[in-house]
Amino acid sequence: MASSVLEATRAAHEDLERLERLAVRELQRDPANARDRLFQSHRVRHMLDLVVSTSDKLVEIYEDKDGARKDEISTHLTAPVQSDIFPKYYERLKEIRDYHRRNHSARFVSETDDYEELLKEEPAIEFTGEEAFGRYLDLHELYNEFINSKFGSLMEYSAYVGTFAQTEKIAHNLKATRPYKEYLEHILEYLMSFLYRTEPLQDIEKIFTKLESEFEEQWTNGEVPGWENKGTEKESVLQESAVDLDYYSTVEELVELGPEKLKEALTARGLKGGGTVQQRAERLFLLKHTPLEKLDRKHFAKGDDLKKEIALTEMKMKRLCEILDEVIVRTKENAEKKLTLTYEEMEAEREEEEVQADSESDDEDQQIYNPLKLPMGWDGKPIPYWLYKLHGLGQEFKCEICGNHSYWGRRAYERHFKEWRHQHGMRCLGIPNTKNFNEITSIKEATTLWERIQAKQGQNKWRPDLEEEYEDKDGNIYNKKTYTDLQRQGLI
16 A cells, blocks of 8 residues: 555645645735744745645656556556456455555544644744844845955945945956955845745745846846946956057067056956966957957956856846845844944834734734824824824924935924934034034034034134243243244243
């Protein structure tokens, strides 16, 4: 029984049907909060993986490479003569009864034994503390790698989060290197890991397969964003003017340019830059009579493959950033907010977010009747209209320092001057957030007032040259500047 190929085939088909029904049941259930929604996605993903593995086994059975299925069918289900069909049937029935008689204590596997457990399991999903169970990205390691590299630059972590996908700002000569390729691979690996943990039902392989086919076409036509003409023509146009071959008639004249100048000119044209000075000059002199596209391929550098790999990795990384756009924006805002908070405030906020995540309900996704577009109260329902009018919540206040953020109601407007968003904006302007700047929301007004305060502080400042007093032997009083001048002239 256990070795029956037909029985294994039947059991596999039954498993597929059960898994499909369980996946449908799980998706029809409304999760209570964000954590439960994430667990639901991972449970369904696990069921889909089981469906794929079971289907692979069925394909192997139907391919019947060892001929076992064909032999079993010919042995048990076919007969040379019509009269032998029933004897073979009863013979097979006897084998089945004998098997169950010998193994009467064998466990009966019901539909609820194993598969129902799939609906109850709680997937083990690992997140760092910074990721806050998938709410934010944790890019600190990648940030440190970026600012300590030749292609990177020094910036705040919050600025890096908002710009790490903008690879077009990095020069091509810094991009076409192994360290940059490894850095991109680290970003891609992390984003794929984060996406799998937070959105397990996303088919990343399908996304990348489609993207790779588009990339091949764009690369051939020189239309890859940031890599137009494969990242070589733009540099060559800038550097070709440094070595104009029309002014050189012999290789010896090119040798006088020196090894570095020759290497720069060769690299700009995509040619090999190694060898002696004589070899470099000879290689460059070939272009005087032969167009670049007709030159023998042996003279070209092997950097095109590296550039192509880097360009493809950049496209994959940017595609994942598009999918995770909301998370990236949320991460940037969180990083800016942390700059204005103490450690105790950050811990209190983290605990509050965890409580909200556990108690969050999908009731907010349901349609709520709110024709006046009133703000929501603590219970998730629109507040009373009289309360809306009492607090003046229909009045909008915009703050340019906060990035033209809108505040509704006088109370929220006054309170925002002490909140993290306004403090961050003032810090970016290089202005202390003191009481002098309350009620000021314009960047121009804030900078003008700060200049006036600085000028006023300069007038009241202690000036020793004019205010420090000195007395000579006759009792005459002078300020420091006058006393020093008279002393220098020998009059005192």
